[in-house]
Amino acid sequence: MNSRTRLFLLLALIIIVVAVIAALLLQNTGNGATNDSTPASTSAAQQPTRETTTRSTPEPTAEPIEVVEVVIAVQDIPRGLPIAENMVAVVQIPEQFSPFSAFSEAEDVIGKIARTDIAREEIIIQGKVVDDLVALANSGNVGSDAAAMLPSNRVLVAVPMDRLTSVAYAIQPGDRVDVMVSLLFIDVDDQFQSASPNEFSFMLANPEGEEGTFIFSDPIDGRFDTRIVPNLGTVPVMVRPSEQQRPRLTTQRTIQNALVVNVGDFPADGRLFIAPTPTPLPQAEDEETEAASSRRTNDGTPVPPTEVPRPDIIALAVSPQDAVVLTWYVEAGVPITFALRSASSTSLAETDPVTLDYILNRFRITLPDRLPYSIEPAIRSIRQLEVGTRIQLNTVTSEPETNP
Structure with missing residues (x-):
């Protein structure tokens, strides 16, 4: 290899090394610029959004509940x-x-x-x-105990009662009762509102008076009718009643589940839950009274005990409308009978009004035949029960009933 070739290879190697170093430097510089620019751009993009959100929707402030x-x-x-x-x-x-x-x-x-x-x-x-209840009774400004124990949707009404209508005095405060009434119906004139039949008089010309004057006959009650009379045929007659109109009796249960608040008179102070003060034993005023008492005892004559009067009035808690109904019963003199309910019974049931026709149909009672014979003495009444007072529908008499 000559010198020229060696020089060429050395220069090529130097160029390659420089190129590699330059490439590495450029790569590192690019990554740093990217990393530095990304948070800035993101921060720049997010900053306006945060400011916009803060301005448009203010954050609610929680108020503490006392x-x-x-x-x-x-x-x-x-x-x-x-x-x-x-x-x-x-x-x-x-x-x-x-x-x-x-x-x-x-x-x-x-x-x-x-x-x-x-x-x-x-x-x-x-x-x-x-x-304590004693302090309550002495305060004098809390109203009656009856008003305090009434349900909010009930009012208190007092109505009369007696031994027969009160289940023989079995009813006590706190019980529940049903109210049954009996009504007597008669026919009346729709204009006069008087019992039928009406009385009427004939208007006749006055034979002794001036022309155009009239006289009236004596009043007559009854009705015009016709009857067939032998040898005379059909003739007009006046049918008159043999007795007063007989009322028609109907009995029905009306008010149900009424609360009994009190039986008899309320205490004068209106307190129901106070223990009564013991009555002190009577003491002889002097020796004479003592001696007289001893004589009565020695004679063997029993001293009759003081009779405790039975209650004759009952206070019921009912709805306002039923209170008006009870008041109407009292004002109309309608007899009221109370039926004692079971302590566990709260249901309301419908009943049918009871009349003579209802009794005959339900119990299949047939009318007896008219026979050509009878017994003696004649049976005029079947009311054999003797009671202290005779209970009638509108009046109470003190005469006892007697056997016929």
Whole structure:
């Protein structure tokens, strides 16, 4: 190899090395520029977006909800029951829903007495509890116990009762009863509203008076009709009633599931849940009274006990409309009979009005035939039960019924 060839190869090698080094330097420079430019462009692109979002939709500021602690019932607490520790609990509720007079400490409620029925999960307020029933009775500004125990959709009405209509005085406060009534129907004139038949008079010309004057015959009640009379044929007659119109009796159950609040008169102060004060034993005023009492005992004559009067009035909690119905019954003198419901019965059932026709059809009672014979003495009445008073539909008499 000559010198010229060697020189040419050396120059070529140098050129190749320089080219490789230049290529490596250019590659490193390009990557750095790309990495440096990308965050800048991204930041530049994102910055306007953040500013735009901040200006268009402001971020909401969370406002804290104010809560308070209140005492609630964890079970149903009946009226008059002392409140125990396991009957109440303290919970937190928003302040805007807290009653003004609500208790916040359970210790303030435990040991007090429920003024009214307190439902489960109900907030206990100051008006719902009292320290004791005696203090409640003496406060004089809380109203009657009857009003406190009435459901919110009921009103209280008093109606008369007696031994027969009250299930022999079995009805007691807290019971539920149905109301049955009996009505007597008669025919009346739709204009006069008087019992049929109407009385009428003939208007006749006055034979002794001036022309155009009339006289009226005596009043007659009945109806015009015709009858066939032998040898005379059909003749006009006046059919007159042999007795007063007989009313038609109908009985039906009307009001159902009425709550009995009280039987008899309420206490003068309206308090139903106060223990009565024991009546002190009567003491002899002087020796004479004592001696007279001893004589009565020594004579063997039993001293009749003081008779406790039976209640003659009952207070029922009913709907406002049923209260109007009961008032109408009382004003109309309609006899009211109460049917005692089972303590576990809450259902309402429909009943049919009972009439004479209903009795005959349901129990298949047939009319007896007219026979050419009978028994003696004649049977005029089958009411054999003797009671202290005779119960009639509109009046009560004190004369006892007697056997015929």
